[in-house]
Amino acid sequence: MSYKSIISKVMLMIMIIALVSSVVLSSCTKAGTEEAATTTEAATTATEAVPAEAVTLEVAVEQPEYEAQCEAIWQVFLDDNPNITMEFSSYNEDELPALAARIAGGDPLDIDERRYATADNYEQWVNLLDIDFQYWDNFGYDAKYAWGELRGVPDYCPIIWPFAGILASFVYDAGAMEAAGIDMSNLTTWDAVDAMLAELKVYVDQDPTLEYVISTGNHPWCWPVMLANPIMTSLDADAQDKLFKLVSGETAWTNMDENENPMVLFFKWLKDYYDKGYFPKNFWEVTWDDYEAGLVAGTSILTIHGPWIWDKLETANPEIQLSGFPFPPNSEGICIALPPDVLSEGVATGIYSDPNRTDAETEAVIKAFNWFHSPETVKMRCEALNKVPNYDLSSVGGADLVGSQYLSINKAIEDGKFGDATLDSGILGLDKGDKWYKEGEPSVKLGDDIMALWGQYLSEEITLEELMATYQQRWENAYDVE
Amino acid sequence: MKNKFEKISEILFVSPQFILYLLFTIIPFLMIIPFMFTNMVSVDSNTYNFIGFGNFKEIFGPIYLPNFSEVVSRTALFTFFNYLTVFIFGLTLALILYEKVIRAQKAFTIVIYLPYVIAGLAAGMFLPLLFHPDTGSLNLLLEKIGLIDDPIDIKTNLATMITLPILVGWRYAGYNMAIFLVGLSSIPRETIEAAEIDGASYFQRLIHVYLPQMVPFIMLATISCLIGSFGIFDEAVGMGGLAGNRNSELFALYLYRLGVASQVSKIGTFSIGMAASFIVNIPLAAIAISLLRWQRRIQY
Numbered sequence: 001m002s003y004k005s006i007i008s009k010v011m012l013m014i015m016i017i018a019l020v021s022s023v024v025l026s027s028c029t030k031a032g033t034e035e036a037a038t039t040t041e042a043a044t045t046a047t048e049a050v051p052a053e054a055v056t057l058e059v060a061v062e063q064p065e066y067e068a069q070c071e072a073i074w075q076v077f078l079d080d081n082p083n084i085t086m087e088f089s090s091y092n093e094d095e096l097p098a099l100a101a102r103i104a105g106g107d108p109l110d111i112d113e114r115r116y117a118t119a120d121n122y123e124q125w126v127n128l129l130d131i132d133f134q135y136w137d138n139f140g141y142d143a144k145y146a147w148g149e150l151r152g153v154p155d156y157c158p159i160i161w162p163f164a165g166i167l168a169s170f171v172y173d174a175g176a177m178e179a180a181g182i183d184m185s186n187l188t189t190w191d192a193v194d195a196m197l198a199e200l201k202v203y204v205d206q207d208p209t210l211e212y213v214i215s216t217g218n219h220p221w222c223w224p225v226m227l228a229n230p231i232m233t234s235l236d237a238d239a240q241d242k243l244f245k246l247v248s249g250e251t252a253w254t255n256m257d258e259n260e261n262p263m264v265l266f267f268k269w270l271k272d273y274y275d276k277g278y279f280p281k282n283f284w285e286v287t288w289d290d291y292e293a294g295l296v297a298g299t300s301i302l303t304i305h306g307p308w309i310w311d312k313l314e315t316a317n318p319e320i321q322l323s324g325f326p327f328p329p330n331s332e333g334i335c336i337a338l339p340p341d342v343l344s345e346g347v348a349t350g351i352y353s354d355p356n357r358t359d360a361e362t363e364a365v366i367k368a369f370n371w372f373h374s375p376e377t378v379k380m381r382c383e384a385l386n387k388v389p390n391y392d393l394s395s396v397g398g399a400d401l402v403g404s405q406y407l408s409i410n411k412a413i414e415d416g417k418f419g420d421a422t423l424d425s426g427i428l429g430l431d432k433g434d435k436w437y438k439e440g441e442p443s444v445k446l447g448d449d450i451m452a453l454w455g456q457y458l459s460e461e462i463t464l465e466e467l468m469a470t471y472q473q474r475w476e477n478a479y480d481v482e
Numbered sequence: 483m484k485n486k487f488e489k490i491s492e493i494l495f496v497s498p499q500f501i502l503y504l505l506f507t508i509i510p511f512l513m514i515i516p517f518m519f520t521n522m523v524s525v526d527s528n529t530y531n532f533i534g535f536g537n538f539k540e541i542f543g544p545i546y547l548p549n550f551s552e553v554v555s556r557t558a559l560f561t562f563f564n565y566l567t568v569f570i571f572g573l574t575l576a577l578i579l580y581e582k583v584i585r586a587q588k589a590f591t592i593v594i595y596l597p598y599v600i601a602g603l604a605a606g607m608f609l610p611l612l613f614h615p616d617t618g619s620l621n622l623l624l625e626k627i628g629l630i631d632d633p634i635d636i637k638t639n640l641a642t643m644i645t646l647p648i649l650v651g652w653r654y655a656g657y658n659m660a661i662f663l664v665g666l667s668s669i670p671r672e673t674i675e676a677a678e679i680d681g682a683s684y685f686q687r688l689i690h691v692y693l694p695q696m697v698p699f700i701m702l703a704t705i706s707c708l709i710g711s712f713g714i715f716d717e718a719v720g721m722g723g724l725a726g727n728r729n730s731e732l733f734a735l736y737l738y739r740l741g742v743a744s745q746v747s748k749i750g751t752f753s754i755g756m757a758a759s760f761i762v763n764i765p766l767a768a769i770a771i772s773l774l775r776w777q778r779r780i781q782y
Contacts, residue, residue, distance in 0.1 A: 094724075096744035097525075104525040116745045123528040211616055218726035221746040285637050286615075287725035294616040440523035440751030442545055448739060448747045449549070452728055477545045 052083040053360040057368060060099070062113040062385070064090040065308060069384045070113060076380070077371050084364050108352035110365050111372070116347050117158040119151045120439035125158030126351040131366050135373045138162070140340075140390035147342055150427070152435035159348035162378045162391035165338035165425045167326075168226045168306045169409050171313075174323040176301040180207075187325045188419050190235070197278055200302060213278040215300035217291025221345070223454070224446045226306050226338060229428055232262040233336045234327035235269060240336075243429025247436075247444070249481050253472035256465060263471065267457065267464055274458045284455035307386065310405045324408045329421035335413065337425045340390050344431055349373075433479060441478035444471050514756050522753045525742075530753070537757035546750065546758075549736070554762060557733040560647060561711035567651025568707050572658025577688075579659070580666040595656035605653055606720015609636050609645055637722055642729040650717055654710070658703050665699030666692065701777040705770045712766060733762060 061070035067090045074086055089109070091099050099115075102108070103124055117125055129144060136143055143160045147153075170187075177184050180203045187193050197213060204210045216223075232239040239262040245251040251260055258265040273279055280286060286294075295303055296316040303309065313320055326335040342348035349372065351365055371377055375396045382389045386403030388410055393399055401407075413423050430445050442449060457467045518537060522530035541550055575594055584590045597605070612620040613636035621633040636645065669692060677687045693700070712733045721730035724739070724747070731739075739747060741755015750758075 093744045093746060097738075097742045100524060100526045118745070120523045121526045121528060124526055280615075282635070282637075285722070285726040285728075287722060289725075290614065290616075297617055299616045439527075440748065440754070442749050446746055447749055448724075448743075449749050451726065473544060477543075 054083050054085070055358075055361045055364045056085045056087060057111065057361070057364060058087045058089070058109040059368075060109050060112040060115070061088055061090045064092050065311070066385055073377065073380055073384060074368075074372075076377075077368060081364075081367070084368065103352065108354050110354070110357075110361070111349065111351055111369060113349050114341070114347050115159070115350065116345070117147070117350060118346055118439055119153055119435075119437075122151075122153055122156055122158045124353055126353050127155075128157040128160060128350070129155065131351075131369075133366075133373070134370050135375075138373075138375060138378075138392045140164075140392070141343065147346070147348075150343060150431060150434050151346070159342055159346075159350040160373065161340050161342035161348035162373060162389060163340060163382070164388040164390040165340050165344060166226055166306045167337035167388075167405065167409060167423075168222075168230055168304060169324045169326045169405070171303050171305055171309055171322060171324040171405075173301040173313075174321040180301070184323065184325070187328070188421065189328050193328060197273075197276075201277060204300075209298065210301065211294070211299040212280045213300070213302065214273070215291060215295045215303045216279055216283050216305075217286035217288045218284045218451045219288040220448045220451060221446045222288065222306065224450050225344070225428075227304055228266055229338065230327045230336050231269065232266045233334070234330050235265050236262050237330040237332040237334065239265075239330075240426065240429035244432050245429075247430050247433030247475070247479065249475075249479075253444070253475055254465070254468050256468065261468070264464065264468065267454075267467065270454070271458060271464075282455065282459070284451045284458070307403070307405050310403065311386065314404060322404045322408070324405065326409055326413065326418065326421070326423075329418065333420045333422060334424045335418070335421050337423055339425050339427050339431070343427055346434075433481075436479045436481045438478050438480060442474050443478055444475050515760075517753050518756045518760055520753050521751065523751045524748075525752055527752070537751075537754045538761070540754055541758055541761060546754070549749070550758060553731060553733055553736040556729075556731070557712055559643060560714070560732060561708060563643065563647035564650055564711045565704070565707050567647055568654075568658050568703050571651045571655035572703060573662050575655060575659040576662035576666055579663055591656075591659075594659055597653045598656045600653065602653065602714075602716025603720045605649060606717035608720070609649065610720070610722055612636075637727040637729060639729045642721060642727070646717065646721060646730060649721075650711075650714060653717070657706075661699050661703045661706075662696065665696035668699075669695045697777055697780060701773055705773055708770065709766060712762065 059074065061067050067088070071088050074088070078084060078086060096116075108124065139160065139162060142149075144157050145154075147159065148156050170193075172184065174184070180200070182196060182199055182203065184196065187196060201213050204213050229240075232243070236242070236259075242251065242260060242262050246253055246261065246263065253261070253263070255261045256264055258268060280291075283291070292309065292312060294300070295309070296313060310322055310324075313322055329335050338344045340348075349369075351369055357365070375391075375393055378389060378391050379393050379396045379399050381387065382393070382399035382401060386401065386406060388401065388406060389399050401411075410423065412418060413421050437443070453462075453467060453470055456462045457464060462470075517530075519532055519534055520530040521533045521536065540546055578584060579587060579590065610618075612618050613634050615621065615633040615635070618633065621630070624630045625633065635641065673691055673695065674687060677691045682690065714732050715734040715738070718730045718732045718735050721727060723730040723732065723735045724743075737755050737759050740750040740758055741748075741752045743749075
């Protein structure tokens with residue numbers, strides 16, 4: 001036997017011994033921990049009255065950006081319920097497939113603050129109609145049945161949401177605009193906005209520190225849903241009704257009459273602004289994170305976005321003076337915010353179904369869920385996260401909102417700063433077609449590939465007619481209208 | 483003649499990797515085959531039904547076929563360029579080591595292998611960061627010194643098709659170098675010396691002596707490159723494949739967006755993604771098997 005084969009045998013023995021040892025050691029450690037826990041429990045029992053059963057709940061917070069605030073809110077509940085502990089996690093859009101796989105694998109969380117429930121996966125959520133939930137009447141929408149009606153799933157309520165929908169608007173650095181000498185008042189018509197943008201373009205072109213007039217990037221939801229809808233409704237007061245006609249098949253997507261097809265009106269507006277150089281070149285290839293990073297770095301002093309950018313800009317630069325204005329009110333004086341997330345996006349808070357949940361855990365989850373939606377907690381959440389409530393907070397004196405977007409847009413509209421404009425947040429036209437949508441099919445509402453199509457049109461690889469023909473094809477494939 | 487203990491030792495050495503391969507590659511692959519014939523939307527779908535070959539018909543239909551064929555073509559082109567880098571980097575570096583051109587052999591080997599331990603995502607993000615239109619250091623520098631007027635766009639079709647294979651080739655240079663080095667080491671010295679005595683130039687020895695005797699290792703590198711190219715994910719993500727840069731959307735990324743991605747990013751269903759994977763990977767496997775058979779015929 002050669003020395004090499006002896007060495008290989010010795011190494012094999014060493015590896016096997018190491019493997020067995022590690023298994024034995026980890027087992028001993030776990031047993032030791034369990035023994036220690038049992039001892040502690042016994043000591044507690046000896047000196048105090050029998051406490052409620054200790055349970056641990058897993059909670060996914062709303063968004064990674066608000067993880068700290070969400071955990072702080074839950075800590076108030078935990079302080080009053082010492083038998084309950086919580087393990088927190090957060091998931092951004094890229095991590096959702098991993099969460100879905102975990103749930104499919106039979107290891108769900110307990111409470112998820114903000115997640116999708118669709119007609120395809122709603123059974124992974126507890127039907128809230130079956131639990132003792134105390135605050136249905138506080139919500140500003142039909143919290144029990146609205147989700148189900150929109151998605152053709154009657155008598156099932158998987159998720160609920162106490163906040164108003166997302167408001168998108170123009171957002172700008174007021175200090176920088178003043179320094180540029182650009183008057184940002186009275187931007188209540190598209191003519192006024194166009195004049196301001198033309199003036200801003202001249203300024204940007206001669207300022208080497210600025211790159212773009214309106215900074216933006218690619219997002220599969222932000223552009224097609226959050227921005228396109230208020231812009232369309234601003235351009236055409238009947239846009240949402242006409243969008244419903246598109247999704248119900250009453251109007252063909254290939255109808256190129258902009259008076260009947262608000263998508264045509266929107267794409268013409270978008271192309272006009274792109275050709276004028278207001279948007280970055282090939283912005284549909286710029287990641288949303290890169291766009292936001294560029295904005296924070298000062299490549300532009302104007303953008304169009306939702307609520308989060310206000311927080312991000314102010315966090316990056318506490319000295320910045322942010323302001324904004326809504327997309328101009330339409331002919332009926334209406335600006336729109338999206339409807340509550342639960343109805344538009346289909347995201348909200350729910351309890352995952354778990355057949356292995358013990359009675360004590362179930363009791364704790366329902367208690368936590370109720371607390372999370374009580375007036376006192378919703379007020380706390382509104383104020384911590386700068387969210388406008390869609391919930392009756394009169395019993396706790398309303399929410400004291402101080403967020404920049406709320407003050408600059410929502411409150412400013414209420415105070416008449418934008419003339420007679422009012423803010424509406426009804427169900428979007430395309431969302432009314434969700435009950436006919438075949439889950440998973442390339443959509444006409446949103447998606448990565450939607451922006452790629454827009455890019456082809458804006459870069460003139462395809463015509464507007466061809467773009468709308470693609471939308472028609474996608475609609476025919478994805479919708480089963482009854 | 484191996485004794486029983488040696489055979490058991492060999493099996494035990496191979497077992498951990500084989501068990502992992504079985505558990506995380508072979509068995510999952512077999513398990514998902516039935517799902518290709520259903521309408522399962524997502525891994526967390528409530529219900530799904532048997533639909534026969536419906537998913538395969540959809541992939542070849544007007545909604546999916548344009549994207550599907552574009553992605554497969556793009557990946558095939560990438561595979562071709564990536565294959566060139568296998569030889570440009572891998573074989574060249576192996577020859578440098580084999581012919582002892584460089585004295586510090588171990589240090590050289592470590593330096594060549596280092597890119598392999600860098601995360602693919604980090605490697606892929608490197609270029610877009612350097613060439614970011616607003617904040618990229620290289621673009622800013624080149625603009626500052628007046629070499630360019632506008633920032634270089636690293637995400638164009640041409641730029642991506644040049645940089646991505648080079649990036650991947652650079653990362654896997656050490657891996658391919660090792661394969662070719664083993665091949666070179668297996669060549670009997672007598673054949674090389676005989677060629678030298680007969681007056682063959684280095685290039686002639688390379689073509690007529692080295693490469694013919696390295697066929698099994700060239701095949702191994704070829705099959706690795708072929709299968710690996712269709713599985714490239716991290717580097718393509720880093721180059722923006724999931725965020726607007728369609729030019730770096732290679733096949734693995736397309737499968738992810740088709741079947742697995744989150745609600746807003748998905749462009750299909752889980753079962754369609756599995757069917758698309760089957761359509762491409764089965765022919766790939768057939769090509770790999772054919773190459774191996776051909777190699778056995780021509781090897782000497």
